[in-house]
Amino acid sequence: MVGVSEFLFGYLRICIKGGSAERFLNVCAGRGIRLWNLERTEENLCFDLCLSAFYHLHPIIRKTKVKVVILERxxxxxLMNRFRNRWVFFLGALLAVSAWLISTRFLWSMEFSGNVKITSDQLKRFLEERGVCLMVPLGSIRVTELELALYDEFADVTWNSIRILGTALIVDVKERDVPQGQKEKQSHLGMNLISSGDGKITDMIVRKGVPKVKQGDEVKKDQILVEGRVPVMNEDGTVREWLLTEPDADVWVERKLQYEDCESLYYLETVPGSRKKTGYRFSFLGKEYYTVEKSVFYRESILETDVTPKLLQRLGMPIRIGKITHGEVGVTLRKRDEDEAKEQSLIKILKFLTTLEEKGVQIIEKDVKISIEGDFSLTYGEIMIREKEDLFQKTEDELDGTQRGLE
Amino acid sequence: MRKNRHSQIKKQTASFLTDHLRIPPDVCDGESRITIAGDGWIWVEHYKGILEYTGNSLVLQGKSGRIYVEGTGLSMDYYTSEDLVVRGKIRAVRYDAGKDA
Structure with missing residues (x-):
């Protein structure tokens, strides 16, 4: 039955003897003195009462002629009186609690998620420009304004959410899948669709513009395939005016691609050395402290592992500890044998072909040879490809007659 | 004489309210109310005072009689002018209206 207020203000365990105990209880009740944990033994009546109420007991004791013994305080x-010689401990505890309470009013960490193209540093700079950095009061952060400003600052952000979780600022971002530049189609009004290289037209579908070639034609580089202006003729056969349009056509061209590559059989190989040095990096409020030099060996590999205690991470404290291992690296000159060199060249060709396919180019035929000559691996040959033309060029011819856009 | 008359009117009014309006007597007349949970806990409200308290019995003065609580190891959780809570092994609760009524 001990409440918080009783504990804070103190209470006593009292035992009364002799006199009239029942009368004592009735008078206490009459005067509004609260008693609890009453226990009756043969002669004694023990109970608890508040420290403040004890000072009002004297007239009641005299009136009821009981004897009072204080059993416990x-x-x-x-408690404080007992530990009065250890006041520094209490002061320290008080200061620790105060520091903890005050620290919860400030921002101690920032977390970014969902960003791929926009780096965390860019987001951090964006927040800092708007006065949101570590150690600012949480009350001064206007989350809604920041969310709106984020859309204005980064065009690729399609959705964002900024929220304060404890003492951390969580920024969730969703970026558009296709870059904005690709989505916004450039206007090619009045321009011509031209050939990007020599080849043979295999397929041709023209939706807009004037076709200048037909399926099966051999075309040269920069030859006009589809013209972006439509002539309007007079009755006498002269051009009255030109209507400008945006060529829209699927023109597939088959052409040969020359492939040549030359690679030395000698290469530098890194070999891990025997010497290692381990140190730590302490990051606190954006400042970094190292226990070892940033560069230890002439040639080295640096491996850093985050060893920040989980407790600090959970509390969102701006402290990060990284374990850095500097390993010595040696370099030796090696020569590939014939098989190794051929394999290396093959990997390069396959990588090149994959890049072409990613660009939408169809590979019809490939005739590539790999040969070893002296200290070099030579790769050469032809690759037959089929690709869609999408190169536009402004017309340089003098236009006779007027011109206007075709609706 | 006047005091007795006044007391009588008050009793009649309380009796009327209790009988006809179905108001509980502890509300309109200030009768003692006793709540018992099992044989180890009693809550008594609206009593006038303690007449006797030992480890084996507790005698309370109610409005219209004495309340006897008998048992062993009786202790009080708390005690105020309004109510009290008794704990212990309770054997009997007896009501004696004759001595004070």
Whole structure:
């Protein structure tokens, strides 16, 4: 039955003897003195009462002729009195709690998620420009304004959410899948669709513009395939005016691609050395402290592992500890044998072909040879490809007659 | 004489309210209310005072009689002018209206 207020203000365990105990209880009740944990033994009546109520007991004791013995003193005032020689401990505890309470009013960490093209540093700079950095009061952060400003600052952001979780600022971002530049189609009004290289037209579908070639034609580089202006003729056969349009056509051209590559059989190989040095990096409020030099060996590999205690991470404290291992690296000159060199060249060709396919180019035929000559691996040959033309060029011819856009 | 008359009117009014309006007597007349949970806990409200308290019995003065609580190891959780809670092994709760009524 001990409440918080009783503990804070202190209470006593009292035993009364002799006189009239029942009368004592009735008078206490009459005067509004609260008693609890009453226990009756043969002669004694023991109970608890508040420290403040004890000072009002004297007239009641005299009136009821009982003898009072204090059995125990409990509560915070007595506890503090007992530890009065250890006041520094209490002061330290008080300061620790105060520091903790004050620290919860400030921003201690920022977390970014969902960003791929926009780097965390860019987001951090964006927040810092708007006065949101570590150690700012949480109350001064206007989350809604930041969310709106983020859309204005980064065009690729399609959705964002900024929220304060404890003492951390969580920024969730969703970027558009296709870059904005690709989505916004450039206007090619009045321009011509031209050939990007020599080849043979295999397929041709023209939706807009004037076709200048037909399926099966051999075309040269920069030859006009589809013209972006439509002539309007007079009755006498002269051009009255030109209507400008945006050529829209699927023109597939088959052409040969020359492939040549030359690679030395000698290469530098890194070999891990025997020497290692381990140190730590302490990051606190954006400042970094190292226990070892940033560069230890002439040639080295650096491996850093985050060893920040989980407790600090959970509390969102701006402290990060990284374990850095500097390993010495040696370099030796090696020569590939014939098989190795051929395999290396083959990997390069396959990588090149994959890049072409990613660009939408169809590979019809490939005739590539790999040969070893002296200290070099030579790769050469022809690759037959089929690709869609999408190169536009402004017309340089003098236009006779007027011109206007075709609706 | 006047005091007795006044007391009588008050009793009649309380009796009327209790009988006809179905208002509980502890509300309109300030009768003692006793709540018992099992044989180890009793809550008594609206009593006038303690007449006797030992480890084996507790005698309370109610409005219209004495309340006897008998048992062993009786202790009080708390005690105020309004109510009290008794704990212990309770054997009997007896009501004696004759001595004070």
């Amino acid at each position: 409990k509560g915070l005032p007595f």
